[in-house]
Amino acid sequence: MSAPKIRLDCVSKSFGGSVVAVEKLSLDIRDGEFLAIVGPSGCGKTTVLNMLAGLEPLTSGTMTLNGKPIEGPGAERGVMFQDYALFPWRTVRGNVEFGLVYGPAGQGLSPAERTERVERTIEMVGLKGSHEKYPHQLSGGMRQRVALARLMASEPEILLMDEPLAALDAQTRVILQDELLRIWGQDRPATERRTVVFITHAIDEAVFLADRVAVLSSHPGRLKQIIDIDLPRPRGDATRRSGDFARLCQSIWELIREEAYRATMN
Amino acid sequence: MRLGGVLVYLRTMALFVLAWYVGSLLVPSKLLLPSPLAVAAALRDTGLNGELFGNALISLVRLLASLLAAAAIAVPLGLLMGRSRLWNDLLELPVEMLRPIAGIAWIPLALYLFGIGHRLPLFIMFYTAFFPLLVGTAAGAAAVDKRLIAAARTMGLSGPSIMRRVIVPAALPAILVSARLAVAASWTAVVAAELVGAPNGLGYAIEYYRSMLSTPTVMAFIVTIGVLGFLTDKGLRQLSKVLTPWAQTGAAR
Numbered sequence A: 001m002s003a004p005k006i007r008l009d010c011v012s013k014s015f016g017g018s019v020v021a022v023e024k025l026s027l028d029i030r031d032g033e034f035l036a037i038v039g040p041s042g043c044g045k046t047t048v049l050n051m052l053a054g055l056e057p058l059t060s061g062t063m064t065l066n067g068k069p070i071e072g073p074g075a076e077r078g079v080m081f082q083d084y085a086l087f088p089w090r091t092v093r094g095n096v097e098f099g100l101v102y103g104p105a106g107q108g109l110s111p112a113e114r115t116e117r118v119e120r121t122i123e124m125v126g127l128k129g130s131h132e133k134y135p136h137q138l139s140g141g142m143r144q145r146v147a148l149a150r151l152m153a154s155e156p157e158i159l160l161m162d163e164p165l166a167a168l169d170a171q172t173r174v175i176l177q178d179e180l181l182r183i184w185g186q187d188r189p190a191t192e193r194r195t196v197v198f199i200t201h202a203i204d205e206a207v208f209l210a211d212r213v214a215v216l217s218s219h220p221g222r223l224k225q226i227i228d229i230d231l232p233r234p235r236g237d238a239t240r241r242s243g244d245f246a247r248l249c250q251s252i253w254e255l256i257r258e259e260a261y262r263a264t265m266n
Numbered sequence B: 001m002r003l004g005g006v007l008v009y010l011r012t013m014a015l016f017v018l019a020w021y022v023g024s025l026l027v028p029s030k031l032l033l034p035s036p037l038a039v040a041a042a043l044r045d046t047g048l049n050g051e052l053f054g055n056a057l058i059s060l061v062r063l064l065a066s067l068l069a070a071a072a073i074a075v076p077l078g079l080l081m082g083r084s085r086l087w088n089d090l091l092e093l094p095v096e097m098l099r100p101i102a103g104i105a106w107i108p109l110a111l112y113l114f115g116i117g118h119r120l121p122l123f124i125m126f127y128t129a130f131f132p133l134l135v136g137t138a139a140g141a142a143a144v145d146k147r148l149i150a151a152a153r154t155m156g157l158s159g160p161s162i163m164r165r166v167i168v169p170a171a172l173p174a175i176l177v178s179a180r181l182a183v184a185a186s187w188t189a190v191v192a193a194e195l196v197g198a199p200n201g202l203g204y205a206i207e208y209y210r211s212m213l214s215t216p217t218v219m220a221f222i223v224t225i226g227v228l229g230f231l232t233d234k235g236l237r238q239l240s241k242v243l244t245p246w247a248q249t250g251a252a253r
Ligand SMILES: Nc1ncnc2c1ncn2[C@@H]1O[C@H](COP(=O)(O)OP(=O)(O)OP(=O)(O)O)[C@@H](O)[C@H]1O
Pocket: A015, A016, A019, A020, A021, A040, A041, A042, A043, A044, A045, A046, A047, A048, A082
């Protein structure tokens, strides 16, 4: 393995001095890797993602991208927010094309290519026919798909995703998991893949998608363990049915079960 | 406006006019409270000879011109105040000191400066419209959802692009609300400003007919101001619907 794409070295984050959201987190994210992060609610997953996005300063530690400290947001790191952060004054189309039209992602694309990509992405997330609707006219699951499409349309090198499929029904979720793997580049050689950091609550989703699953524990948020998911690629329905898949899910569940119960009982 | 809405308006108006009529029978002096019939006659007369329309148009044009001028300065300044600590610190004190001073308080000074003519009512209405617009825009810009700005930053937009593509559209509903407040305040100022400082307009006409002791005609012009105030507000609400269809969810009309 070459030098890591992103390196977190002893990263801590506290809010207002008292709330320690993340403590001494060290983690290397490899180029072209699909990394999933799981952990109980409130353990600091979103906080980690915001720091990776360059939206939150670290309290201590260092975080580097290609060896250089992350000092702010950049278009090479696309983010899908847990609460979607859709622009309410823009239609579905207006939201999806936003980064392409006003950001650097659309440079070098002709208007026709841009339109084509926007259309294709909207279709991919199953929102064909809803182009002209505003976010407030959509269901929660549809909004989430708009946010997904907005991220995908820009085709960033690194995708930072915060529970991107959580609001979807089971069927749509399976379809979009497959789609996500395709976009990430599971059919391409490892060197031509994007880098994905994928937060989820669903262990089976993490196992199905990821190369590695980072399990966080809470209060304060720490790295509990990293599990390699060596299921063969390309993955698909056969993977979901395999015994190895079930075994991996089970072992991760056992890692976090105690803490999940504790979090729920509070 | 739907037919049902029109009927509701008419019903309310009819009740009001009826109460007015009864009141005018009870008040003995026609100078104090003319009957609605006398006012209707005055409306007809001034309407027919063009006086009503001419003066109303002048006041309306003055109001819109000063509103646009005020918006051209107050909106950009409000955006800066809402988004930049530096600008806010710089402007907050003078704004908060000038804002409580009613526009009409400047009339004596403005008379020296501008004399009688267009410029005085324009200035007074500009002043009156300016502060609601400034404060409303600043509040709207300050209240823009941080996550939306964060989203635009992660898509690589520069500061000025974020201002244009996120802050301005997000603050637009607040700006339009403050425009409605500004227009309402301007209508209250127009009369006072034209009363002393203009050779024409609705305020001038009111003062003129007052000196002629023609209360019905005075009332006719007052009614005209009320109607115009209502219509301009209606127009701005319609504009909000067109410009910000996405923000109309909770609106009853
Ligand atoms: N801006 C903030 N100010 C103060 N505390 C914060 C802030 N943001 C997060 N926290 C705290 O930091 C901790 C981690 O929050 P975070 O949102 O990262 O959790 P999470 O793992 O994403 O949870 P979930 O799975 O519910 O989304 C929580 O205890 C939370 O209350």
